[in-house]
Amino acid sequence: MVVSLVRLATVEDMRSLVLGLAATLGLTLTATTAPAGASTLDVTHQAGAHRAKPKVPALAVKKLVTGLDHPWDVRPIGDGRLIFTQRDRATVSIWDHGDVRTVGNFPTASVWVSGETGLMGLETDPEFATNHRFYTCQGGTTDGGGHEVKVMAWKLNDALTSITGGKKLVGGFPTSSGRHGGCRLLALDDGSLYVGTGDAAQGTNPENKKSLGGKTLRLDAKTGKPWPKNPFIKSGNAHKRYVQTYGHRNVQGLALRKGGGVYSVEQGTYRDDEVNILRNGGDYGYNPVPGYNESVPMTDQSLPGKQISAVWRSGDPTIATSGGGFIYGKRWGAYNGNLVVGALAGQRAVFLKITDAAKLAKVRAPAALRQFGRIRTIVDGPGSVIYVTTDNGGGNDYILAVRPKR
Ligand SMILES: [Ca+2]
Ligand SMILES: [Ca+2]
Numbered sequence: 445m446v447v448s449l450v451r452l453a454t455v456e457d458m459r460s461l462v463l464g465l466a467a468t469l470g471l472t473l474t475a476t477t478a479p480a481g482a483s484t485l486d487v488t489h490q491a492g493a494h495r496a497k498p499k500v501p502a503l504a505v506k507k508l509v510t511g512l513d514h515p516w517d518v519r520p521i522g523d524g525r526l527i528f529t530q531r532d533r534a535t536v537s538i539w540d541h542g543d544v545r546t547v548g549n550f551p552t553a554s555v556w557v558s559g560e561t562g563l564m565g566l567e568t569d570p571e572f573a574t575n576h577r578f579y580t581c582q583g584g585t586t587d588g589g590g591h592e593v594k595v596m597a598w599k600l601n602d603a604l605t606s607i608t609g610g611k612k613l614v615g616g617f618p619t620s621s622g623r624h625g626g627c628r629l630l631a632l633d634d635g636s637l638y639v640g641t642g643d644a645a646q647g648t649n650p651e652n653k654k655s656l657g658g659k660t661l662r663l664d665a666k667t668g669k670p671w672p673k674n675p676f677i678k679s680g681n682a683h684k685r686y687v688q689t690y691g692h693r694n695v696q697g698l699a700l701r702k703g704g705g706v707y708s709v710e711q712g713t714y715r716d717d718e719v720n721i722l723r724n725g726g727d728y729g730y731n732p733v734p735g736y737n738e739s740v741p742m743t744d745q746s747l748p749g750k751q752i753s754a755v756w757r758s759g760d761p762t763i764a765t766s767g768g769g770f771i772y773g774k775r776w777g778a779y780n781g782n783l784v785v786g787a788l789a790g791q792r793a794v795f796l797k798i799t800d801a802a803k804l805a806k807v808r809a810p811a812a813l814r815q816f817g818r819i820r821t822i823v824d825g826p827g828s829v830i831y832v833t834t835d836n837g838g839g840n841d842y843i844l845a846v847r848p849k850r
Contacts (some may be wrong), residue, residue, distance in 0.1 A: 483519070488625070498777040500847035505814040509539050509843040515833040517566035517628075518827045518843055521604070522573055528833070528843060529580060531562035534578070538604055539843070542831055548606035549609070550598070554590050556583030559622030560642075564593075567629035568639070569665065569710065571589075576600040579637060579665065581627035584615065593617035593625050595639055595739040613637070613668030614686060618644040618657040628767060630698035630706065633792055637665040638665055640695030640708055647733040650691050651688070651747070653684045658696055658730065660708055661686040675725030689720075691728040691751065693742065697768035704800060707755070709768040709785050715760035716742040719768065720784065721802045726752045763790025766835070767821030775848045779808075786819035787837055793819055812832050 486647030509515070509672065514531035521527050527547075534555035536547040552599040555563050561583040569577035580596050594615030601608050619625065624642035631637050638696030643649040643658030653676060662671040663686060670677055670685035679685050689708075697709025697719075706722045713732075720728055731741035745751050758765070768785035776782070782795045793813040799804035813819065820835040825845075832844040 448470060449639045462671060463752070470505070471641070481741075498780065500517075500778045500810075501776065501807070503810055504847045504849045505812050505816075506846040506847075507842045509544060511839060512841040512843065513839045513842055514562070514833075514835055514837055515841055516562075516564045517821055518823055518831050518833055519566060519568045519578075519826065521568060522821070522832070525604075526831065527566065527568065527578065529563045529566045531564060532557050533838075534563040534582070536566070536578075536607075544619060545605065550607050556585055557622075558583065558591070558621075559625075561593060561619065561625030563624035563625045564625065565629040565640075567631045569629055570633045570635075576602070576604065577665075579613070579631065581628050581629050581639060582605075583619065583622070583625060585614075591619040593619060593627055593641065595629065595637070595663075595668075597668070611668070613665070614639070614656075614661070614663055615684065616656055617641050618649055618655055620644045620646060624657075624694040626695055628696055628698045628708075631665055632700065632706075635665055636671045637663050637705060638698050639663070640692070640698045640710075642693070642694040642696075643730070643732075645736050647731075647736045650693065650730045651727070653679075653687050653690055654681045656683050656686060657817040658690065658692045658694075659687050659797065660689045660692065660698070660804075662688040662808075682844075688724060689722050689726045689728060690728075691730050691747075693730045693732075694821045696766040697785060699770050701770050701783070701798075702772065702781075704802075707768070707770075707783060707798075709765050711764050711766070712742050712758060712762040715758070715762060716754070717758040717762045717765040717787075718742055718754035719756040719765075719796065719798075720752065720754050723752060728752055728754075754831070755798060756807070757800050758790075763792070763794070764788035764818075765794070767817070767823070767833075769822045769824045769830070770799065771824045771830050772823075773828040773848075775850075777848065779848070782836070784822045784830065786822050786832065788818040790821065791817055791819065793822060793832065813844075813846065816842065 487743040517530045518528040534552040565581035567579045577603045599609040623645040626642035628640040639661040650656040676684045723756045792809045795808040821833040823831045834841045
């Protein structure tokens, strides 16, 4: 048995095993009494001993960058620096130890800014340190004079002061007034780029696999081509080949769990914001027809086929969830491994403990993050820091640096 135990790769595997063993032995261990680093042998030897519960840490919150307007997304780029987008200003900026500089040559005037749409998701290439590539999801104007949401790839110069090249990876995401424009990006080490899109407040988009709206998409970050493992890769329809999951309303969060897949965050109607675990080819059950009928369920199991239930949902009313990220580090204590989700209308950050079987175990919303108004995006930084963007507008937004207090 020991031989099979050592093959277990992840902390989550170990935790569930510890719990399983504890149940077998008649112990009273719970999820919170099995510390992340505990080995199976520890538990066996210390059966009945009291182990310290991971504590819920107090949070230290610092206004790191001020004077922003709808900062939509942010990434750490090494040496304590950050790169971030502002939605309506349609700028890319770099924060370098107190100095903020706007990246030169970014074509701000070409970004279509309307309502919820503008310069939104940003992602750095996994090899950004050497290739200086990053990606944005943004509104744009089509050749025919209409509008679209699209994903662009950019390259920065060595000094990280200016754009030296740009390329459209994929476009043609539907638009209407700018409502439900999505749009979040997540790059994985394997070279794939995930995109979470909005349904443009058009009822037929989410369940229509030939529309890029109300989807998660997956593409090759270098070429912009559909990722070869996509579920409909053999389709004759060019859009459908990009689709990874469908039946979404407005995907504004994508989060990679270490060893445990990719999760999405989307905004509900008047009820049921959702966190979902993405299953290749999965239907997430939003079908607001006829017209744009928002009285339908966020996951309508009465649709043909199987609709995948949410891991977490807000219930009624919604809190308007946007970006989310898993956070890691021993100093986070009971928050270590949580998915942290920003809420706009709810003006908070929701810390979700999710089991390795993708089941919700605990929900917390610490008071320290309830005093900055609307929260857009949560990003795990190096060491024990998370970056949080606010979304209040009026040029008075922040990027917050949040740490567990020692
Ligand atoms: Ca759903
Ligand atoms: Ca069904």
